[in-house]
Amino acid sequence: MSELASLHDLPAPISEVARAADDAGGSVIVFNKDDHVIFVNIEQRKIMPCCEYKRSDTYSSLFWSLLEKGMNGNSVAKKDPELWLRRAIGARQNSANMDFVNSYPWGKMLVSHYRCEDGTSIQARLNMTSAGLEHYFQGPEANLGVTRAIRLRREIRALEGVLDSLGLAVALVDRNGALLHANVSFHDVLDAQDGLVNLTGTLLSATDQLDNMVLHQALGHVADGLVPRAYAPIRRRSGDPLVLAVSAGTTPGTAILAAARFGEDMGEVCTALREAFGLSAAESEVMAGVGSGQTLAEYAGSRQLSMHSAYRYIDRAKKRLVEKHSSVVDLPGIASLVTGIAAVTRAQGGRKL
Structure with missing residues (x-):
């Protein structure tokens, strides 16, 4: 038997799926129309070192090797392997696309099966933990397919990069x-x-x-x-x-x-409040104080103000909010509003350690 094909030798679109999964650290195995192995990547050999992966190997022979070495985590397959194998082969031959999550001794993996019109098929597996996906996709909605998961994984990492900045x-x-x-x-x-x-x-x-x-x-x-x-x-x-x-x-x-x-950018918060709602310096400061978690009494004490002055400033601030068609009418609402504005001012200002 000749050696297995390389990644470059695989037909499209099998090669595109194989390359995407391989780049993401997933395992890949490709079968020809007769269900013989024609390609496996390094990750596949690592996670399932159950055979030598020759062209004489088939989907069935790999299944029995996995079962014999205790590497198949499917409880149904262990209970009645012949029945499970018949159903699995039937599903693979009659389905162009299958996505599911399977449990293995080393953890949960997202599994996708694609079958082309010429009978060539590919199975791609992506470890949910190592790919950083298990916290984002759980339960039935996790059956989203390896290729889509890879795209989402890229988006998540891009978003993480933005958040980190x-x-x-x-x-x-x-x-x-x-x-x-x-x-x-x-x-x-x-x-x-x-x-x-x-x-x-x-x-x-x-x-x-x-x-x-x-x-x-x-x-x-x-x-x-x-x-x-x-x-x-x-x-x-x-x-x-x-x-x-x-x-x-x-x-x-x-x-x-x-x-x-708060405390690192209070000046920016007050400036944003003044510009957004036309507040005075005193009005914006009392709003920022409430937004930082202080009571009016605590704010007044920290600024050496009378409670009468603190109430006067916050009442004026509320009137300004009403004039700007804001729905905020109470102190919790003001705290919520200021927290959001504070988040925006920090985001615009970048990291301040």
């Missing part, structure tokens, strides 16, 4: 605070251990015990869909609080944290 600290967590992904700025916050820490390497927590209770309550409520969003001011060793905006993630049970790092 921003001063806005962003992270994806589960309802318990387990860190699924964080951009560079969020890691900067954690490394500083000033208000927010991840000392165990597993769960986020606030350094202040009461703040930590508020944070995890907000995470649980948002991730479970009880509220669409929440805000958690986190006290730091000095300066204004770190305010975390908590929003629901697209995957059930997850939440997105965005940290507006």
